[in-house]
Amino acid sequence: xxxxxxxxxYRMTARAEAVQRTGTRITDAMLxxxxxxxxxxxxxxxxxxxxxVTVQTLVRRFGSKHGLLAATVQREQTRLAEERAEAxxxxxxxxxxxxxxxxxxxxxxxxxxYAEAHQxxxxxxxxxxxxxxxxxxxxxxxxxxxxAIEEPSLRVRREAQIVALCDAHTWRILRFDGHxxxxxxxxxxxxxxLPLLSHKQ
Numbered sequence: 001x002x003x004x005x006x007x008x009x010y011r012m013t014a015r016a017e018a019v020q021r022t023g024t025r026i027t028d029a030m031l032x033x034x035x036x037x038x039x040x041x042x043x044x045x046x047x048x049x050x051x052x053v054t055v056q057t058l059v060r061r062f063g064s065k066h067g068l069l070a071a072t073v074q075r076e077q078t079r080l081a082e083e084r085a086e087a088x089x090x091x092x093x094x095x096x097x098x099x100x101x102x103x104x105x106x107x108x109x110x111x112x113x114y115a116e117a118h119q120x121x122x123x124x125x126x127x128x129x130x131x132x133x134x135x136x137x138x139x140x141x142x143x144x145x146x147x148a149i150e151e152p153s154l155r156v157r158r159e160a161q162i163v164a165l166c167d168a169h170t171w172r173i174l175r176f177d178g179h180x181x182x183x184x185x186x187x188x189x190x191x192x193x194l195p196l197l198s199h200k201q
Contacts, residue, residue, distance in 0.1 A: 025051040026058055027072045034069065035109055039116045044068075070122040073113060077130060080106055084133075088141045092197050093190065095141050096166075100186045103171040110168050138163045145197035158196055165193045 029050035033042045044065050048055045062068040083106075087098035103110075110130070117127035139146065142162055149155040164170060166189070174185045 022051075022053060022057070023061060026053060026061065026068065027075055030068050030072045031076065034072065034112070039069065039119045066120040066122060069120045070126065073123055073126045076109075077126060077133075080110075081133060084137060088137075092142060092145070092194060096190055096193060097186055099166060100171065100182060100189070103168055103175075104182055107168045107171050107175075111172060134167065135163050138166050141166075142197060161196055162193065165189055165196075 026047065029047045030042075032050065033047055042065065044055050044058055047065075047068070048058045051058070058068065062071055084099075084102055087095060087102055089095045089098065113123075113130070114127055117123045139159065146155055146159055146162075149158055170189065171185060174180050174188050175182070178185075178188075180188060
């Protein structure tokens with residue numbers, strides 16, 4: 001009975017997949033630690049233990065704790081951008097509801113990134129890209145309403161207002177400082193946002 005040995009290309013593919021799975025475990029472990037602890041309290045030894053690898057493996061793959069956080073943030077930004085893109089709808093009310101749901105899942109993590117980005121080289125650039133993405137998302141999500149405004153200075157002001165009202169900081173202030181429920185937060189922002197989107201300027 002002849003038993004076929006795995007081909008070289010198969011072995012290489014299997015090895016690459018194993019490396020990718022290891023990298024995913026490490027970044028998953030880093031994300032959990034970052035969500036729970038201040039960045040300066042995260043230890044590579046704990047991340048490595050959570051991921052089931054050695055510190056040497058972690059350092060060989062990501063270089064340092066800073067490098068690991070940067071890689072984790074980059075991965076999450078790609079994933080979250082895809083989810084946030086799906087929040088856009090033809091109806092501004094639906095778009096807002098989806099945005100609030102998105103912040104319920106990821107808002108605190110996003111704000112933590114903004115607050116602690118300066119502690120890790122390479123991460124502030126990711127935070128700046130996230131802010132730029134938010135502005136562009138607002139422009140696209142409410143493009144019809146913005147295009148309907150003929151006066152340039154008013155259009156610029158409305159865009160800035162939309163960006164501020166749809167920001168994670170606004171969500172946090174209403175949700176936690178204001179002690180509003182998720183639906184109350186949605187209503188509070190809608191009461192401020194939807195009149196700005198009216199074509200009656």
